[in-house]
Amino acid sequence: MPxxxxxxxxxxxxxxxxxxKADECEVNIEGSDGGNxxxxxxxxxxxxxxxxxxxxxSSAFGKKLGVATINEYDDASLEKVVRRAEELARLAPENPxxxxxxxxxxxxxxxxxxxxxxxxxxxxxxxxxxxKSLAVAKKNQLxxxxxxxxxxxxxAMMNSKGLFAYNTSSDVAFNITMRTADxxxxxxxxxxxxxxxxxxxxxxxxxxxxxxxxxxxxKAIEPGKYTVILEPTAVAVxxxxxLFDMDARQADEGRSFLSKPGGKSRLGERLVDERVNxxxxxxxxxxxxxxxxxxxxxxxxVSWIEKGVVKNLTSSRYWxxxxxxxxxxxxxxxxxxxxxxxxxxxxxxxxxxxxxxxxWYIRSVDPQTLLLTGLTRDxxxxxxxxxxxxxxxxxxxxxxxxxxxxxxxxxxxxERTVSAESEANYLLPPLKIRDFTFTSLSDAV
Amino acid sequence: MKRRNFIYLTGVGAAAAMLPAIPVWxxxxxxxxxxxxxxxxxxxxxxxxxxxxAKSKGATYTDVRVGRYLNQYVVTREDxxxxxxxxxxxxxxxxxxxxxxxxxxxxxxxxxxxxxxAAELAVAIAKENSRLQAEPVQLAPxxxxxxxxxxxxxxxxxxxxxxxxxxxxxxxxxxxAMKGGAxxxxxxxxxxxxxxxxxxxxxxxxxxxxxxxxxxxxxxKINKETGKFETRNALSTPIGKGYEYLDGRPEDKxxxxxxxxxxxxxxxxxxxxxAAVQAGEKLKAKSVDPGKYDLVLDPSNLWLTxxxxxxxxxxxxxxxxxxxxxxxxxxxxxDKWKTGKFNYGSKEVNITAxxxxxxxxGAVGYDDEGVKCGKWDVIKDGxxxxxxxxxxxxxxxxxxxxxxxxxxxxxxxxxxxxxxxISLQPGKxxxxxxxxxxxxxxxxxxxxxxxFSIDQQRYNFQFGGQLxxxxxxxxxxxxxxDVAYQANTQEFWxxxxxxxxxxxxxxxxxxxxxxxxxxxxxxxxxxxxxxRFNGINVINTARKIG
Numbered sequence: 001m002p003x004x005x006x007x008x009x010x011x012x013x014x015x016x017x018x019x020x021k022a023d024e025c026e027v028n029i030e031g032s033d034g035g036n037x038x039x040x041x042x043x044x045x046x047x048x049x050x051x052x053x054x055x056x057x058s059s060a061f062g063k064k065l066g067v068a069t070i071n072e073y074d075d076a077s078l079e080k081v082v083r084r085a086e087e088l089a090r091l092a093p094e095n096p097x098x099x100x101x102x103x104x105x106x107x108x109x110x111x112x113x114x115x116x117x118x119x120x121x122x123x124x125x126x127x128x129x130x131x132k133s134l135a136v137a138k139k140n141q142l143x144x145x146x147x148x149x150x151x152x153x154x155x156a157m158m159n160s161k162g163l164f165a166y167n168t169s170s171d172v173a174f175n176i177t178m179r180t181a182d183x184x185x186x187x188x189x190x191x192x193x194x195x196x197x198x199x200x201x202x203x204x205x206x207x208x209x210x211x212x213x214x215x216x217x218x219k220a221i222e223p224g225k226y227t228v229i230l231e232p233t234a235v236a237v238x239x240x241x242x243l244f245d246m247d248a249r250q251a252d253e254g255r256s257f258l259s260k261p262g263g264k265s266r267l268g269e270r271l272v273d274e275r276v277n278x279x280x281x282x283x284x285x286x287x288x289x290x291x292x293x294x295x296x297x298x299x300x301x302v303s304w305i306e307k308g309v310v311k312n313l314t315s316s317r318y319w320x321x322x323x324x325x326x327x328x329x330x331x332x333x334x335x336x337x338x339x340x341x342x343x344x345x346x347x348x349x350x351x352x353x354x355x356x357x358x359x360w361y362i363r364s365v366d367p368q369t370l371l372l373t374g375l376t377r378d379x380x381x382x383x384x385x386x387x388x389x390x391x392x393x394x395x396x397x398x399x400x401x402x403x404x405x406x407x408x409x410x411x412x413x414x415e416r417t418v419s420a421e422s423e424a425n426y427l428l429p430p431l432k433i434r435d436f437t438f439t440s441l442s443d444a445v
Numbered sequence: 446m447k448r449r450n451f452i453y454l455t456g457v458g459a460a461a462a463m464l465p466a467i468p469v470w471x472x473x474x475x476x477x478x479x480x481x482x483x484x485x486x487x488x489x490x491x492x493x494x495x496x497x498x499a500k501s502k503g504a505t506y507t508d509v510r511v512g513r514y515l516n517q518y519v520v521t522r523e524d525x526x527x528x529x530x531x532x533x534x535x536x537x538x539x540x541x542x543x544x545x546x547x548x549x550x551x552x553x554x555x556x557x558x559x560x561x562x563a564a565e566l567a568v569a570i571a572k573e574n575s576r577l578q579a580e581p582v583q584l585a586p587x588x589x590x591x592x593x594x595x596x597x598x599x600x601x602x603x604x605x606x607x608x609x610x611x612x613x614x615x616x617x618x619x620x621x622a623m624k625g626g627a628x629x630x631x632x633x634x635x636x637x638x639x640x641x642x643x644x645x646x647x648x649x650x651x652x653x654x655x656x657x658x659x660x661x662x663x664x665x666k667i668n669k670e671t672g673k674f675e676t677r678n679a680l681s682t683p684i685g686k687g688y689e690y691l692d693g694r695p696e697d698k699x700x701x702x703x704x705x706x707x708x709x710x711x712x713x714x715x716x717x718x719x720a721a722v723q724a725g726e727k728l729k730a731k732s733v734d735p736g737k738y739d740l741v742l743d744p745s746n747l748w749l750t751x752x753x754x755x756x757x758x759x760x761x762x763x764x765x766x767x768x769x770x771x772x773x774x775x776x777x778x779x780d781k782w783k784t785g786k787f788n789y790g791s792k793e794v795n796i797t798a799x800x801x802x803x804x805x806x807g808a809v810g811y812d813d814e815g816v817k818c819g820k821w822d823v824i825k826d827g828x829x830x831x832x833x834x835x836x837x838x839x840x841x842x843x844x845x846x847x848x849x850x851x852x853x854x855x856x857x858x859x860x861x862x863x864x865x866x867i868s869l870q871p872g873k874x875x876x877x878x879x880x881x882x883x884x885x886x887x888x889x890x891x892x893x894x895x896x897f898s899i900d901q902q903r904y905n906f907q908f909g910g911q912l913x914x915x916x917x918x919x920x921x922x923x924x925x926x927d928v929a930y931q932a933n934t935q936e937f938w939x940x941x942x943x944x945x946x947x948x949x950x951x952x953x954x955x956x957x958x959x960x961x962x963x964x965x966x967x968x969x970x971x972x973x974x975x976x977r978f979n980g981i982n983v984i985n986t987a988r989k990i991g
Contacts, residue, residue, distance in 0.1 A: 038962050040767040043579035046859050047570055048549045069532075071553060093526045093612060123573045130577060145769035147962040177770040183778075186769075253629060254667040254674060257990065261672030271991060361898045365909060365929060368674060369988040373907050373929075375900045377773075396898070396905050396931065402990040439984060440931050442905035443776070 003031060003119070003154045006166045012073065013158035019082040022059035022089060025160045026101045028294065029055045032153025033119075037126045040145040042137050044130065049123070050151065059085035063098040066090070097318040101159040102296045110167075111288040115195035118170035119152035126150070129201045133176060136205040142212055144205065146176035150196055157296055165292040172196045173423065176205050177378060178212040179445075185391075186445050187211025188358050188378035190233055192418040192425040194288060211357060211379035218391040220441055221382065227353035227409065228436040229346050229383070232417035232428040234359040234376075235336075239278070239428065240419055241362065241372055242401040243334050246304060248315040248325060257370040257402060258310065267310050272405035274308040280331035286416050287427045289332035297329045304334065308405075338414030338429035346412050346432050348386040353432070355381040355388060359397070362421055370400045375442055394445075395438035407434045478533065483513060485594070485642060485652040492644035494557045495539045498564035500646065504541035504548075504571070506584065507564070508645035508814060511537050512856035515638040517604060521615040522631045523623060529608060536856040539564045543571035545581025549859040585839035585847045587816055589648025595810025596654040598803060599687030603636040603658050606688050614660075614691070618717040622664050625721030628674075632662035632717075635683070635956065637968075641813075641856075649815040657806055657968055658690050659683035659956055660713050666724035675727035675926070677720040678911055680745050680893050681711045683956040683968060685806045699949070701878045702921045703892045703912050706743065708951045709804070723912060730924035733913070735985045739888035740930060740978045741881050746910045747869070748953025748971035749894045754934040755789075755796050756867040756971065758903035759823050760850075761832040765841065767862075772960050773901025776934070777829055779841075787829040790938025793872065796824035798833055798865040800849055805866040805970035806954045813860040816849040823867065827938070835862045854965040861961060866954075868972035872944035878975045881945060888916040889928060889983065894953070896929065907931045909986070927987040937978060945974035 004012065009029060016027045031053030038045045056069045059082065066088030070081040126148055137144035152170035157163070175190040187208040193199055230238070242257075251258035251265035258266045281301040282289045291299050295317070303311045312328055320327030347355060357379030365371040376394045383389065412430035419426065492509040499507040513535045520528040536553035537560055548571025552563040615632045622630040639655040660681050667674040684690050693712025698705050704719045705712070742750070757763060758775040766774055781787040800807055800818035811817055814836055823831050836847040853860035882890055893911025900906075913925040932940075954970035 036963060037574070039577065040769055041579065041765065044546065044574045044577040045767060046547060046549060046861065047574055048551070048859060049566060049570065050857075052857075088531075091608075092529065095527070096525060097527075123570055127573055127577060134577065143766060143769070145766060147770055149963065175770060179766070179769060179774075183774075188770075253665075254669070254672065255629065255665050255676075259672055259674070261670060263669070266991070269991075360901060363896045363898045365896045365907075365986045366927075366988065367676075369990045371986055371988050373896065373898045375898070375905065377901055394900060394905075396900070396907060398907075398929075398984065398986065400988055400990060403988065406990075439907075440905060440982075442900040443933070444773070444900035444902035444904050 003152070003168065004156070009154065009156035009166055010158070010164060013156060016055070016057065016078050016082060017158060017160060019079045020059065020160060022061055022086050024060040024101050026058045026157065027055065027159070028155070028157045030153060030155040032151045034149065034151025035123060035126060036147065036149035037130050038147050039130055039134065042134060042144050055081065057081050057085040059089045060098065061089050063094045063096060064089050064092045065095060065098055066092055099317045101161055102163050103161040104163050105292070105296055105298050107165060107291040107298050108283065108300070111282045111291050112285060113167060113169035113194055113288045113290065114152070115170045118150055118172055118194065118196040121150045121196050129199065133201040133205040136202055136209055137178060140209045140213065142178045142180060142209055144176065144178055146174070148201070149173045159296065163296045165296055167290045167292070169290065170194050172199055173418065174199055174201060174204060175420070176208045178205065178208040180212055180216055184445055185212040185216035186378045187215060190418045190420055192416065215379050215391040218393045220393045223395055223438040223440050225435040225437055227350065227432065227434045229350065229353055229355045229430055229432050231343065231357050231430050232415055233420060234356045235428045235431050236417050236419040236426050237359050237362045237374070237421045238372065238401045238404060239336065240422055240424060241364065242370060243304065245370065246313050248313040248323065249319040251313060252323060255367070257368060258313070267313055269310060270308045271310050272305065272308045272402060273408040275408060275411060276305050276308050276405050277337040278305040278334055279303045280334050284335060284427065287333050287335060287425060293329035297327065299329060299331065302328055302331060333425050335427040336414070336429060339411040341410065341412045343412055343430045346410055346430055347383055347388065349410070350383045350386060350432065353383040354392065355383055358420060360420065365398060370402055371398060372400065373398045375444070394442040396440045396442055397437055398439045399437045404433050404436065409434050482640065488642040488652070489644065489650050491537060491555060491560060492642065492650065494560045495537060495564045496644060496646055498561035499539060499541045499568055502565050502568040504543045504568050506542040506646055508540050508643065509537060510813060510853065510856055511642040513640040514855055515604065517636040519608065519611045519615060519634040521612070521619060523619050523629065524616065526612055534855060537563065538853065538856040538858065539567045540859060541567045541571055542582050543568045544575035546571045546575035546578045547582060548574065551857040582837050583840050585836045585844065587647050587836060587847065590651065590815070591648065592650045594652040597656045597685060597808070599656045599689065601688035603656065603688040604638055614713065618662060618713050621714055622717040622721045625718050626666065626725050627664045627721040628667045629665040630662055630717070635659040643811065643813065643815050645815050647815060651811045651815060653809055653811065655809060656687050657683060657685055657956070658687065660691060660711065662717060664720045664724050666728060668728050673728060675724050677724040677727065678893060679713070679720065680706060680716055680911070681713065682745070682953045683806060684952060684954065685804050685808050685970065702882065702890060702914055706745065706892070726924050727926055730926040732987050733925045733928045733983060733985050735983055737980045738983050739885045740981045741885060741888055741890045741916065742976050742978065743892040744951040744973045744975065745893045745953055746891045747973045747976055749897050750906070750908055751867060751869055751971045751973060752955065752969070753897060753899045754903055754906055754937065755824065756864045756969070758934070759832050760862060760864060761834040761838045761841070762862040764832060765838070768960065771962050776902045776904050782829050782832070788827055788939065789824050789829045789935060790827045791941045792827045793941050793944055794824055794827045794938050795822070795870040796867060797821065797870060798823050798848070798867055800865045802866055802972070805952060806968035807866040807970060812849040812851040813853050814847070814851040816847045816851065818849040821848060833862065833865050838862065852967050854967060858965050863960065863967040864958060864969045866970045869944065869976065871947045871950045871974040874946065876943060876945045878945060878949060881943060881975055881977055882916055882921060883919045885916045885977065886918060889925060890914040890916055890921065904933055906934065927985045929984050929986050931982050931984055937981065940979045940981065941976060942979050943977040945976070949974035
């Protein structure tokens with residue numbers, strides 16, 4: 001099924017709703033086309049074309065909800081899926097937290113989430129991009145393992161109270177690991193875009209190659225507390241664990257890092273260094289995202305942390321109504337305000353420290369303090385007197401992003417980056433942090 | 446294992462943060478529809494369309510998987526049902542070799558034209574990519590089995606149990622926990638049925654019916670005065686069984702210093718009651734003094750350590766570098782294996798790969814490339830002796846046949862090498878849990894799995910747990926908290942000094958072992974008996990913020 005235009009989507013969803021006999025009905029549809037290539041050992045490994053579409057009908061009788069899904073769009077199938085949702089709703093137990101569907105909403109202007117260039121990419125364009133990456137490996141006598149994926153699609157929703165929303169979007173993901181033949185050096189780069197035209201696999205592979213070549217003969221230095229410079233993708237995996245947990249209900253119920261004794265939350269309090277400003281903005285040209293969430297709520301520009309103070313928390317509509325707060329949906333991506341210094345300038349201004357390319361296998365150790373553990377990977381270097389002196393062996397860390405953002409030394413220039421853990425895209429700066437806690441050494445390369 | 450968007454299914458934050466991705470794909474269906482079974486004869490007709498179409502376009506090998514994947518999840522918190530999910534995913538995945546290169550395509554349009562088109566697309570992709578291939582795919586020989594079938598030996602199909610009975614169970618569990626002093630409880634029942642049909646140009650037509658179940662809960666207890674909270678997760682395991690897993694038979698219960706533990710079947714209500722009490726005890730527990738301890742690890746904790754530090758590094762695709770960009774490579778390189786002497790662990794350590802053990806998550810008759818499954822040694826008397834391989838890797842080990850480790854998590858995913866059940870064999874001499882504890886001078890007894898992290902070559906790991914008990918001079922003296930153990934894989938397994946006997950052998954496992962790009966999940970079990978490791982580094986994880 002091709003990408004539906006706004007008018008086509010509206011016509012289809014109107015038809016689906018016309019079959020509804022429930023108290024309330026809401027219909028979501030989405031479809032996408034894309035493909036991927038995976039390569040390793042300097043050779044293509046697996047690849048595939050991916051085309052998927054689904055239509056979800058949610059029907060409610062009172063507080064009893066039923067959901068049914070289909071991927072066929074003839075009239076009989078559409079009526080069948082509505083009937084099935086209604087049958088399931090009648091059988092469902094009552095959900096006291098069910099919230100009536102939203103009425104018509106006002107969304108901001110369209111966000112530039114769609115790229116025609118990306119939508120035109122096929123197996124040949126993907127193979128060409130991978131070929132350029134493999135050429136860098138050959139030139140440097142390195143071993144490449146990488147992944148390239150692109151998709152383009154649309155999403156739309158409509159409900160029995162007259163809400164309608166529509167969006168198109170496209171995504172490109174590329175990540176590459178380069179290793180030396182002796183297995184002693186490894187480098188990594190990751191990129192995400194909406195526009196395939198911005199992707200330069202040769203450039204990114206070259207970055208990974210340089211890290212691989214310069215990370216051989218790593219020295220072991222004692223674990224302990226160090227000043228670190230985290231590259232943006234390393235910042236991403238630390239900060240997203242904080243952002244994922246900024247939920248009002250969790251905080252109010254007393255089981256989050258934002259909880260305080262006596263059933264209160266830290267909303268409105270200073271949590272981290274006052275230079276920290278984190279927000280989301282669907283219209284940011286470098287990180288555009290949908291102007292509405294899956295349940296029809298508008299996605300707006302929201303400040304999460306302003307001058308170190310917790311400004312807003314996400315919330316379900318049920319919890320917001322119960323507690324009298326604004327029901328802010330979870331954002332798609334986040335932005336941290338940056339400074340003016342490049343990564344090279346941050347390094348230049350560092351007397352002693354460690355440059356971290358990537359942090360990996362991040363897991364929560366203690367939800368109360370948001371203590372996380374994980375390891376450095378694919379390029380860890382010792383800095384002395386403003387210069388990278390030598391590669392160092394990887395470390396395990398145990399650190400909380402809250403403590404980290406209180407130990408902030410400097411903020412660099414923002415760039416679009418990707419979390420290697422969640423694959424989410426962000427606009428983040430490199431950060432210089434003092435007293436970052438490394439607890440043991442790893443022999444891994 | 447990998448964590449993804451699962452958390453959003455329940456809205457649970459802290460407690461479920463341990464849980465990884467859950468694939469809620471597929472179409473929603475009624476519970477009754479899940480009981481329909483598609484006639485293998487019909488699947489054979491569809492498979493032959495794909496096999497013939499690929500061959501006519503120049504494929505030199507083709508396999509086809511017609512898959513129907515059923516999931517049912519019942520999700521509750523305290524006195525409320527949050528969600529009931531019934532999904533079905535049905536379609537066909539076609540894998541070919543053309544110009545010596547793999548190609549794959551899939552479709553959920555199950556008419557003959559759409560299937561033929563998908564087969565042709567798979568061949569076209571293989572041909573396009575063959576220009577990027579270093580050397581042609583080399584498949585280990587595999588006989589065709591003709592028309593055969595395999596069914597998981599369950600006694601109660603969970604999909605036949607009425608939803609109301611499941612909801613009633615979870616709400617009674619929640620009620621018991623709340624009455625027992627819990628502040629919050631989330632409970633979930635996961636049920637999975639894979640109905641998969643495999644056909645290949647080698648002449649196999651294999652119909653298989655696989656069942657899995659996982660009942661679990663997360664309890665939170667809060668000290669209102671201090672604002673501190675602790676959690677206690679269920680001590681159940683995901684398992685390759687039907688609803689009979691919830692029978693909680695008296696003969697399947699093991700009493701230890703931590704309360705009741707479970708072998709083979711699970712008493713969810715009883716565990717919720719003891720968990721509510723233990724969550725309160727955790728709030729009052731002593732914060733651990735960091736240092737070296739002898740650890741006595743219950744199978745509910747050790748399974749995850751086995752999974753990460755033995756299961757993953759013996760996967761041949763990691764050893765060879767196919768996962769270098771994502772999950773990572775392995776310290777167990779081929780040169781170490783070739784010496785025949787690489788000392789992975791102490792001589793107590795015998796670890797097997799087994800795709801046949803009844804009740805395990807990985808048990809099937811045949812893998813997803815039509816290879817009959819078996820059992821083999823991976824670590825023998827502490828020495829690395831073998832890996833886990835599939836057809837296009839077998840020649841690298843000099844094997845004449847694949848070891849049957851191929852799996853895809855859906856018809857739309859391409860199959861690749863996934864972990865077999867990797868299990869630590871029990872000790873040969875009689876030894877109980879009480880004996881283990883009695884013999885320890887300064888140690889910690891750990892039950893249940895918690896936080897977990899390991900590096901990309903599987904050297905350095907850190908694990909937590911659910912319950913920690915201090916051992917002094919052979920006696921449990923009280924509960925500890927803020928405990929995590931850090932070690933190097935080889936040093937850790939070489940510090941293994943005693944393993945309880947067969948009577949204590951129990952399974953743990955994961956529904957969501959993540960690997961590959963695009964990411965796929967796989968379910969796998971790990972058996973072990975309570976095991977002692979000497980002189981392991983324990984850190985204190987308590988911190989203060991703000």
